[in-house]
Amino acid sequence: xxxxxxxxxxxxxxxxxxxxxxAASRSIFSxxxxxxxxxxxxxxxxxxxxxxxxxxxxxxxxxxxRFTISRDNTKNTVYLQMNSLKPEDTAVYYCSVLYxxxxxxxxxxxxxxxxxxx
Numbered sequence: 001x002x003x004x005x006x007x008x009x010x011x012x013x014x015x016x017x018x019x020x021x022x023a024a025s026r027s028i029f030s031x032x033x034x035x036x037x038x039x040x041x042x043x044x045x046x047x048x049x050x051x052x053x054x055x056x057x058x059x060x061x062x063x064x065x066r067f068t069i070s071r072d073n074t075k076n077t078v079y080l081q082m083n084s085l086k087p088e089d090t091a092v093y094y095c096s097v098l099y100x101x102x103x104x105x106x107x108x109x110x111x112x113x114x115x116x117x118x
Contacts, residue, residue, distance in 0.1 A: 002026060002107045004095045009112030012085055016116070020080040022095035022109060028071055029053050031097040034078045036069065038091035038114075048093070049080060062088075085116045 003025035049069040095109035
């Protein structure tokens, strides 16, 4: 239904920074929330950060103080600024939107690879 286009992933050294972008095909205020998840093969998908339509943010303990989620509604885009990256941050990162429906339906982007390695 909604198209989510992610960009900004890549290979960085420990201590480096990346900014991920999630561009939606319609206003981000049409969603209850926009989130970033990450997943490593063999492990459960982890919620990294969330921003609601009211601007309330939440972060996983593992990224608090290092990652920041933000939005630019004029561009229909949500960002994830990642600083002080660690090897354990290596994962496929997914953008996900929570629809404003009574079923709590989610939409997903294709995922972008982030690799933190010396």
